[in-house]
Amino acid sequence: MTTMILIIGFISIGTCLTWLFWYLKGRRFALRNHLQKADAIVVLAGTRGSLEFLDGKIRTAVNLYHQGWAPYIICSGKFSVKVDDKAPDLIPLHELHEAFQQGRIQKKDIANAAKKWDRNLGAVYLRDQALALNVPSESILIEDESLHTRENAAFVLHLLKKSNLSHIIIVTSPFHQLRTYLTFKKVLQPYGIIITNYYADTGEWHPFSWFLSKKHRNLVKSEVERIQTYRKKGDLL
Template structure:
């Protein structure tokens, strides 16, 4: 392919993926796609982590839970929050309620990470290694936010396999291009404040600190 190297660089940046390893927890950023919780349930039953923390109230742009995005026949009903929906999916996939932590305040990805950190601190959990379940094209942005809130944690990104937009086909459809380039745009826009804060921290002298 003529532009293979160009596409490969974008693909490798956005589509992060790791093999799962024994971890302390599985994180799920808020979503109306059941595949995220289904993947987390499979990892839980395989013994990769003893707890799962779905996160999410609803999208800040909608102001309410946007509904089940796929497999509506398998997960019918009305859900108040993304967490409520993801919890239902986990329970339907035989994850016991005692293994599911609760975070139902976040309205965007950064808040998913922020409020998840508050939950794990309240539970006094030491998160040395964590699995992150997300959509394939959401992998990099999710990882950046969670890694920022958990700087000492080693993250393993295990994106869902059941996704129309994947690393091998994203550039072949208008939907895939919009989703992937939209992620790059969001990373560029949303990380200004974070990087500004990091810059300010690194420019403070020991005397000033």
């Protein structure tokens, strides 16, 4: 009987330690800092193919706005991946080829982008959702030209400098929060802009349980690989 109790105890401890390990790994990606009053909340487009996922980002940003953490919301991104039950406004092929010629995207991305990159679900969509959630129009800024995270940071920087804003709260997908932070930090650090992280409540990925899903484990694996690749390119801090 005593042996059985010890075995059960060891198994329980092992399970708890394993869970703690994966939880802490998830928290490395899903960053949430202690909130401080800021100048603007920056929310990034991106659906992962689910409108609920995108809506979770803007709801999180709007909640922070209504709680008084910042007087502005900046909606960032030209597109999100299309959602099946929404009629898309796909980026025209000639614009994608032009973006490639300008070095903004890679040639290998053009074919997929032409099929999936929906302008109806970019920054303008985020703005419209914020308006519907009682954020006044004068409190919303948009940049609807960025095609990836580095451009999110660069175009947002332009708005920050133009409006003399020096502290932002970044809201994006939990698994994308770390890479977003490292990218924004690389771009904004020379200008002394302070960044606070607050991952979005997207209703899907959570640091406490992400590792139970193969899909979510693959997302984290992809983020690790992208962080390594973009850091070598000099795009990340």
